[in-house]
């Protein structure tokens with residue numbers, strides 16, 4: 001695992017990374033790109049390896065399969081684009097009150113559909129250090145990521161480009177100690193986000209849930225806004241309201257309802273069966 | 277989110293509840309259904325036996341039956357009262373005694389409770405207007421049959437018994453009345469006889485005889501009084517004749533003179549011949565004296581005659597008095613006859629009335645006896661068992677299908693209730709509408725459910741596989 005923290009790579013890639021990483025056979029090997037560890041300048045982010053999830057039944061497959069899910073994610077993408085152009089929101093966190101409401105799923109989905117737009121450079125940053133789930137949900141092997149980078153004081157970050165959607169992925173990794181909130185509030189984190197903002201067209205941050213831990217509260221100063229996920233029949237009313245109270249109201253750009261079920265109206269509402 | 281109606285779930289949402297919570301419906305449904313089926317298997321089976329009893333009209337021609345028996349026929353219990361009859365405590369107790377259908381309760385539970393339980397197990401259904409079914413339910417099919425049969429026979433026996441007793445009671449009543457009437461009649465008869473005896477001779481039927489006797493007595497009276505008069509005259513004559521001869525005779529005794537004269541004569545004759553003057557003189561004296569004596573004897577004869585005549589008069593007088601007395605007696609009798617007749621008529625009328633009454637009763641008694649005999653012969657039972665109690669083959673309870681259906685229905689209701697209750701108690705946000713109402717932020721998107729086949733559910737097996745694959749790859753790259 002020493003390749004991940006190769007200082008040569010750090011020196012080599014001081015400049016802006018190329019828009020497109022060189023195409024490689026998916027999953028053949030792991031190439032590590034590294035970034036500078038300068039606390040003020042921020043790291044340089046580049047994915048050198050393309051990975052294609054092995055699991056065809058993964059979230060990605062479902063998201064890109066077309067149909068209502070994809071349509072809804074495209075709708076979300078359109079709203080987010082509007083927010084970007086109107087308010088300059090380029091670094092958007094996805095959070096919710098509790099675990100399991102679908103933050104990761106929506107973050108991945110959003111990243112996927114955004115990357116599908118021609119030439120868009122999208123970073124999916126996993127900031128849920130306690131329960132990393134992106135790699136699992138994509139069916140990718142777990143590799144060191146954000147936690148290691150923040151912990152180590154090094155300057156190398158393992159990056160992968162997830163194919164065929166083509167967004168870059170920085171997973172949460174595995175932290176050695178439990179100081180997650182401090183890590184997210186650190187200057188290095190700030191630098192990383194600044195770098196990311198400058199490197200990518202859009203950064204999707206998969207955040208920790210609001211209620212159990214303070215991680216996201218701390219992070220909210222560093223990002224442009226939140227999409228707040230509410231999962232039908234899962235999110236408790238009271239907890240959701242209290243979670244929203246903890247967040248700065250102006251940071252919450254909107255709610256995304258997850259697993260919305262409408263037994264009787266689904267087909268009329270979307271009309272996919274007839275349209276497609 | 278500003279719509280006031282948005283807060284309230286629509287009916288459609290309520291209808292969705294069971295669809296959204298299929299387990300809440302399914303689990304109680306299955307549970308209750310299984311429970312019902314288990315219960316239907318566990319519950320002791322009961323069997324019902326039934327018998328059909330026909331209510332017959334009398335077979336005996338009505339003309340044979342008189343009041344007494346007709347009353348019994350009229351008191352034939354109507355179908356409505358049969359229930360009470362059959363379910364009567366005494367009857368049930370008797371069957372409990374005979375067959376003991378509840379041995380496990382006998383002695384332990386109060387008899388009233390057992391009888392109540394038995395009563396509840398009996399059903400009587402009137403069919404049409406001339407028959408009814410008698411049903412009894414018990415866990416033992418044989419016992420069900422036995423009790424049903426016994427109930428039916430007992431009922432029929434007792435109802436015909438009741439009719440018979442009624443006839444007998446009628447007979448007894450008539451008998452007692454008859455005895456009473458006979459007594460009265462005999463008393464009356466005696467009184468009549470006594471009266472007749474006391475009025476003997478004065479009875480109306482004796483009037484003719486009385487009159488005849490009276491007539492004869494009057495004739496007798498006539499003849500007696502005639503003879504009396506004749507006797508009296510004769511006596512008078514005798515008396516007169518006597519008094520004329522008695523005036524000439526001396527006062528000396530002729531008989532002694534005669535004896536002296538005869539002695540003198542005898543003396544004279546001894547010395548003298550009859551031509552002697554002395555002798556002649558004495559002879560003449562004797563003759564004279566003899567005359568005197570004979571005259572004297574003659575006058576004695578007149579006394580006897582007189583005496584005789586007087587006696588006859590006395591006799592005739594007595595006889596007349598007797599005849600008079602008898603006449604007056606018979607006259608009295610004849611005069612009393614109308615009153616006797618009246619009294620007798622009254623007595624006779626009473627007697628005849630009693631007699632009539634007695635005869636009536638006697639006839640009634642004979643009728644009753646006849647009816648009794650007829651009943652024995654004709655078997656005038658009102659009830660006949662059309663279908664005898666059968667041995668039930670299949671239990672009536674538990675009704676498995678009913679249990680199943682009710683269990684399913686109950687389970688469905690319970691399931692629906694459970695799902696609604698769970699939905700009510702569930703503190704989660706239920707719908708997009710609720711999100712919009714609750715949260716002051718715009719809903720940017722509503723991601724539908726990701727199909728299980730394509731959703732990113734990190735299954736453990738798949739996860740491990742990926743890990744192993746990646747490890748294999750990474751180690752391969754290192755080499």
Ligand SMILES: Nc1ncnc2c1ncn2[C@@H]1O[C@H](COP(=O)(O)OP(=O)(O)O)[C@@H](O)[C@H]1O
Pocket residue numbers: 096098099100101102103104105106133258259260723724725726727731732733734
């Ligand atoms: N719309 C959805 N339909 C079905 N499953 C979903 C949906 N959204 C999320 N999930 C599943 O729920 C689980 C939790 O989702 P995840 O995105 O990891 O939640 P979080 O990141 O908020 O903890 C995952 O297994 C995911 O596949």
Ligand SMILES: [Mg+2]
Pocket residue numbers: 103104105128131132133206
């Ligand atoms: Mg997550």
